[in-house]
Amino acid sequence: MTTDTAPSPFTLSVQAPETWKRVIGVEIDRTWFDGEYARNLGVARRAHARPGFRKGKVPLAMVEKDLGGEVRMETVEQVLPRAYRAAVLEHKLVPVADPELTDLKLEEQGPVRMELSVEVRPDVVARDYLALPLVRSEAKLADGAVDEALEGLREGRAVWERAERTAAPGDRLKTDIVPQAQDGEPDPAGPVSDYVFELGAEGNFAEFDAELTGAAAGDERRVTVAYPADYGNERVRGRTVSYLVTVKEVQARRLPDLDDAFASALKEGQTLLELRLALRNELLAEETRRAEQLERERIVDLLIERNPVEPPPSLVEEYLTAGVNEMKQRSAYLGRPVDEQDEQRYRESGRAWAERSLRAMLILEAIRRQEEIAVTPAEVEARIAAIAAENGFPADDYLAYVRQHHEDERIEQDLAEQKAFDFLRSRAEYGQD
Numbered sequence: 001m002t003t004d005t006a007p008s009p010f011t012l013s014v015q016a017p018e019t020w021k022r023v024i025g026v027e028i029d030r031t032w033f034d035g036e037y038a039r040n041l042g043v044a045r046r047a048h049a050r051p052g053f054r055k056g057k058v059p060l061a062m063v064e065k066d067l068g069g070e071v072r073m074e075t076v077e078q079v080l081p082r083a084y085r086a087a088v089l090e091h092k093l094v095p096v097a098d099p100e101l102t103d104l105k106l107e108e109q110g111p112v113r114m115e116l117s118v119e120v121r122p123d124v125v126a127r128d129y130l131a132l133p134l135v136r137s138e139a140k141l142a143d144g145a146v147d148e149a150l151e152g153l154r155e156g157r158a159v160w161e162r163a164e165r166t167a168a169p170g171d172r173l174k175t176d177i178v179p180q181a182q183d184g185e186p187d188p189a190g191p192v193s194d195y196v197f198e199l200g201a202e203g204n205f206a207e208f209d210a211e212l213t214g215a216a217a218g219d220e221r222r223v224t225v226a227y228p229a230d231y232g233n234e235r236v237r238g239r240t241v242s243y244l245v246t247v248k249e250v251q252a253r254r255l256p257d258l259d260d261a262f263a264s265a266l267k268e269g270q271t272l273l274e275l276r277l278a279l280r281n282e283l284l285a286e287e288t289r290r291a292e293q294l295e296r297e298r299i300v301d302l303l304i305e306r307n308p309v310e311p312p313p314s315l316v317e318e319y320l321t322a323g324v325n326e327m328k329q330r331s332a333y334l335g336r337p338v339d340e341q342d343e344q345r346y347r348e349s350g351r352a353w354a355e356r357s358l359r360a361m362l363i364l365e366a367i368r369r370q371e372e373i374a375v376t377p378a379e380v381e382a383r384i385a386a387i388a389a390e391n392g393f394p395a396d397d398y399l400a401y402v403r404q405h406h407e408d409e410r411i412e413q414d415l416a417e418q419k420a421f422d423f424l425r426s427r428a429e430y431g432q433d
Contacts, residue, residue, distance in 0.1 A: 019122040
């Protein structure tokens with residue numbers, strides 16, 4: 001038994017003026033279109049009213065005279081999605097944005113013609129990605145890197161103690177600060193009590209550092225500041241203001257001794273030697289990651305150079321919008337709202353990076369497809385378990401979180417990208433650093 005399939009009322013053509021753009025030409029059989037129009041006109045007639053006629057009883061010719069133009073456009077709007085879907089299926093398009101009607105010819109007779117413009121994911125065929133010229137570099141630590149890291153740990157566990165001496169750069173001062181009015185009397189609007197700042201710290205006014213260096217507890221110093229015309233605080237912008245500063249306490253920073261007790265305070269039972277070895281391993285791991293990232297960037301540079309690809313503008317905007325949303329979330333957490341100028345600056349400064357990232361993504365996807373590089377469910381599960389172990393998360397709880405928030409899709413994408421880079425490294429031609 002055979003089933004006859006009605007012929008499509010659409011004659012479709014596709015042009016590619018850009019790698020990321022398709023212009024779909026649609027020609028609609030007029031008899032079929034007129035049938036759709038007639039049905040819509042009948043529906044409109046049921047709700048149409050005219051003086052002297054009951055609702056739904058207006059002659060069809062009058063309905064067409066009143067509503068014909070509107071119903072024809074409604075019919076076009078109904079037909080357009082069907083024609084678009086037919087073109088997507090017939091020509092195997094992968095749209096990344098909604099289509100736009102760019103041309104419409106609806107004459108009294110003959111087929112209805114329209115053009116739709118749509119952005120698509122470029123059909124990339126990656127070339128020249130084997131035997132990439134790379135430089136093999138070994139992760140090395142700079143001289144004194146471990147000592148510097150140890151000093152950073154000591155700095156983080158320093159304590160501030162009262163110092164019975166005059167203040168020197170790096171000390172903290174606990175002060176009362178009273179701005180002086182124009183007549184030299186105290187300004188009641190602005191005194192600050194127990195204000196603590198560090199001499200020589202970044203952001204200090206040089207006048208404060210200069211006047212208060214050498215001060216001792218109980219001293220009073222007058223500090224005069226000439227504020228620039230573009231200073232952020234309107235109240236003092238462009239003014240010269242004097243402050244009476246009373247030093248209440250000088251505090252010096254005391255670093256802990258670098259010994260086994262210090263190491264054990266960071267991790268119970270740890271010796272100083274073990275701490276040094278742990279820091280060395282961490283620093284080497286970080287240098288290894290840095291070297292790998294630099295190698296990745298070199299690979300991406302070569303792939304883009306050898307495979308010119310233009311990402312669809314809508315994907316670029318989507319990428320930038322995601323970045324803007326992340327920036328807004330971070331800023332909201334820190335209590336610093338993002339305004340329109342901040343967003344515009346972000347979009348302008350981040351556009352080149354967004355385009356580069358998307359070019360790399362499209363080329364790497366093509367390489368994975370061409371080389372049949374895939375990620376198995378077992379590999380995704382193993383990576384999820386590894387992330388849980390690395391961060392001390394309960395395995396089942398983390399797995400539930402990943403699935404609930406669809407993080408497994410991101411993890412799969414990361415693994416696929418890593419596999420692609422591993423493949424490219426395995427086929428590269430390495431020189432010496």
